[in-house]
Amino acid sequence: MTTVLKGAVIGCGFFAQNHLRAWGDVRGANLAAVCDLDAAKAEAAAALTGATAYTDIDAMLAAESLDFLDVATTMETHERLVEKAAAASVHVICQKPFAPDLEGVRRILATCERAGIRVMIHENFRFQAPLIALKDAVASIGAPFFAHISFRTGFDVVKGQPYLAEVERFIVLDLGIHVLDVARFLLGDVTDLYARTQRTMPGAAGEAQATMSLRHQSGAVSEVVCTYTNRIEPDPFPQTLVDVEGTNGSLLLKADYRLECHRSGSMTVQDVSPRAPAWADPQWAMVQESVLNTQQHFADCLRSGAEFQTSGRDNAKTFALVEAAYASAASGQPVVPDR
Amino acid sequence: MTLRAGVIGCGFFAHNHLAAWEMLDGVTVAAVCDLDPAKAQWPGAVSYADAATMLANERLDFVDVITTVDSHRALVELAASHGVAVICQKPFALDLADAEAMVAACAAAAVPLMVHENFRWQAPLVAVRDVIANGEIGEPTYGRIQFRHGYDIYSGQPYLRTEPRLAIMDVGVHLLDVARFYLGRVTRLHCRTQRINPEVAGEDAATITLDHESGAVSLVDVSFFTKRHPDPFPETIVRIEGTAGTVELRGGYEMRVSGNRPAHQTRVEPEVPPFGAKPWHVVQDSVLNIQRHWIDCLRTGGAPATSGADNLETLDLVFKAYRSAETGRAL
Numbered sequence: 001m002t003t004v005l006k007g008a009v010i011g012c013g014f015f016a017q018n019h020l021r022a023w024g025d026v027r028g029a030n031l032a033a034v035c036d037l038d039a040a041k042a043e044a045a046a047a048l049t050g051a052t053a054y055t056d057i058d059a060m061l062a063a064e065s066l067d068f069l070d071v072a073t074t075m076e077t078h079e080r081l082v083e084k085a086a087a088a089s090v091h092v093i094c095q096k097p098f099a100p101d102l103e104g105v106r107r108i109l110a111t112c113e114r115a116g117i118r119v120m121i122h123e124n125f126r127f128q129a130p131l132i133a134l135k136d137a138v139a140s141i142g143a144p145f146f147a148h149i150s151f152r153t154g155f156d157v158v159k160g161q162p163y164l165a166e167v168e169r170f171i172v173l174d175l176g177i178h179v180l181d182v183a184r185f186l187l188g189d190v191t192d193l194y195a196r197t198q199r200t201m202p203g204a205a206g207e208a209q210a211t212m213s214l215r216h217q218s219g220a221v222s223e224v225v226c227t228y229t230n231r232i233e234p235d236p237f238p239q240t241l242v243d244v245e246g247t248n249g250s251l252l253l254k255a256d257y258r259l260e261c262h263r264s265g266s267m268t269v270q271d272v273s274p275r276a277p278a279w280a281d282p283q284w285a286m287v288q289e290s291v292l293n294t295q296q297h298f299a300d301c302l303r304s305g306a307e308f309q310t311s312g313r314d315n316a317k318t319f320a321l322v323e324a325a326y327a328s329a330a331s332g333q334p335v336v337p338d339r
Numbered sequence: 340m341t342l343r344a345g346v347i348g349c350g351f352f353a354h355n356h357l358a359a360w361e362m363l364d365g366v367t368v369a370a371v372c373d374l375d376p377a378k379a380q381w382p383g384a385v386s387y388a389d390a391a392t393m394l395a396n397e398r399l400d401f402v403d404v405i406t407t408v409d410s411h412r413a414l415v416e417l418a419a420s421h422g423v424a425v426i427c428q429k430p431f432a433l434d435l436a437d438a439e440a441m442v443a444a445c446a447a448a449a450v451p452l453m454v455h456e457n458f459r460w461q462a463p464l465v466a467v468r469d470v471i472a473n474g475e476i477g478e479p480t481y482g483r484i485q486f487r488h489g490y491d492i493y494s495g496q497p498y499l500r501t502e503p504r505l506a507i508m509d510v511g512v513h514l515l516d517v518a519r520f521y522l523g524r525v526t527r528l529h530c531r532t533q534r535i536n537p538e539v540a541g542e543d544a545a546t547i548t549l550d551h552e553s554g555a556v557s558l559v560d561v562s563f564f565t566k567r568h569p570d571p572f573p574e575t576i577v578r579i580e581g582t583a584g585t586v587e588l589r590g591g592y593e594m595r596v597s598g599n600r601p602a603h604q605t606r607v608e609p610e611v612p613p614f615g616a617k618p619w620h621v622v623q624d625s626v627l628n629i630q631r632h633w634i635d636c637l638r639t640g641g642a643p644a645t646s647g648a649d650n651l652e653t654l655d656l657v658f659k660a661y662r663s664a665e666t667g668r669a670l
Binding site for chain 1: 476477480481483487489527529531533535544546548550554556558560562564565566567568570580581582583584585597598599601602667668669
């Protein structure tokens with residue numbers, strides 16, 4: 001595909017605003033349509049992007065000739081919407097979490113394979129500038145044997161997304177899924193996982209804190225920890241902080257985009273700040289840049305035929321870790337994730 | 340009345356004990372004992388190569404056992420049989436049966452028994468405990484206690500190279516004790532071990548996850564093959580989170596408390612004892628503190644904070660950690 005791709009965004013809510021703006025900056029792709037059940041949201045998105053507004057996906061798919069659909073709705077609707085895209089032979093980029101459980105993920109993947117459409121998950125953490133720089137540096141510290149990957153904040157996530165207070169599966173599915181993906185990104189596939197979860201947020205039905213210990217195929221061990229109830233000043237939100245230790249050196253990704261490379265007897269510091277898009281809000285710049293990077297990767301791979309880094313198939317492995325975490329937390333024993 | 344001490348084992352670490360006894364009021368080192376007569380030397384103390392002879396000949400108030408772990412049970416039971424109080428170096432025992440036997444022997448003889456578990460007496464770790472105790476961070480929900488470094492511990496203690504049980508037995512035991520000290524009794528434990536350095540026989544890294552009775556969860560992790568500059572050795576790095584705030588030791592002897600109230604930092608570096616030197620001062624100062632505590636306990640009849648009975652719980656975690664790592668199961 002060498003022509004400019006034509007796409008549509010379905011779901012124009014809170015986080016979708018980042019998708020809508022980012023498509024304006026993606027090279028090789030344009031938005032032709034936007035769709036939301038709420039006409040006001042669809043109209044606002046159309047005004048922002050210059051695309052045509054729809055409130056009905058069937059009408060949109062019938063009227064537009066699209067190359068891809070960007071699904072930015074809540075998790076429960078993903079399966080139905082991807083089926084419609086598959087029926088119309090439109091490629092899909094879908095927000096995470098892909099589905100409520102691994103069975104759902106596999107059903108959606110099978111649908112896409114039968115229809116011959118490509119699907120990528122909008123898993124943006126590994127497209128964040130600091131984590132890209134960290135991953136590049138891992139090659140320089142010998143064999144990595146340990147990582148501590150931490151996302152601990154007191155940021156009020158329920159305020160922007162009130163449905164999160166109601167969900168049974170809270171932080172591991174909402175945030176842990178990203179952090180577990182980072183663990184796979186840095187240290188490779190996981191052979192077993194042990195998880196403890198805690199309901200630390202008053203008024204939330206699900207767990208707001210999770211502590212996980214992973215063994216990787218390479219023999220490396222990682223600790224993946226996340227919480228929405230940490231009282232700390234300054235709060236590093238929305239940064240993921242990481243230590244990676246290798247046989248020749250250690251990498252410390254600290255707050256404020258500081259990447260330290262330690263060796264015995266020396267230490268160097270690298271600034272790994274994001275390059276904020278013009279439309280970015282300073283607090284969200286890193287996330288917003290990663291949305292742009294994710295969508296650019298999707299467009300590039302669609303055009304070149306290259307494999308997506310976060311293909312549906314790859315992301316099923318991350319999702320298997322989420323399932324393993326819930327199973328481990330419930331049983332109190334380590335769990336071997338499904339392959 | 341000055342208490343008379345007998346020191347058994349005069350190796351690498353024993354010099355800190357001896358120098359600390361020298362500094363403390365109300366105690367004197369009356370005798371020293373080592374299998375190697377060249378090591379059994381201390382000004383003003385009678386030298387012995389055999390502990391049984393020392394206990395038979397000397398009128399001692401207590402013995403300070405600073406030998407390797409396999410000799411502990413025989414020496415502690417010997418002291419108890421003479422009605423002499425005992426301090427025993429950590430790790431206390433190689434299995435729980437030996438540890439329980441020592442506790443029982445001292446109880447039967449009605450003599451105090453303390454394990455020289457000095458981390459709880461390190462100034463920075465005590466400062467964190469005080470912050471937790473005064474309620475500043477609310478109810479603790481999460482902790483991470485880590486000791487990761489690349490300092491060459493093997494040249495001072497060459498036997499560590501061949502120990503089949505290394506990192507958990509040598510340092511993990513301290514960290515598990517600190518986890519209990521901060522967050523209370525442990526109800527579930529999971530452990531992974533790794534051997535990174537090809538030149539040592541035992542595990543030189545361990546990652547332990549603990550459930551506490553309070554509902555808190557903690558991570559305890561140790562590594563002897565971690566490259567850091569500056570190397571944090573021998574500092575323990577700590578983070579404890581509670582419902583109202585967070586207390587952190589990030590290295591460099593700064594304690595940071597933040598959360599519902601604005602962040603504040605406190606310097607928690609101990610003084611270098613006259614017999615000490617950096618970077619060991621935090622350990623040497625703790626030796627002085629725990630030995631002072633022992634003298635207080637002997638004088639007042641109080642129970643030592645790290646009594647043999649208390650240490651059974653810490654040791655139980657050590658052995659469970661090895662068992663968990665071997666079986667891949669949480670216990």
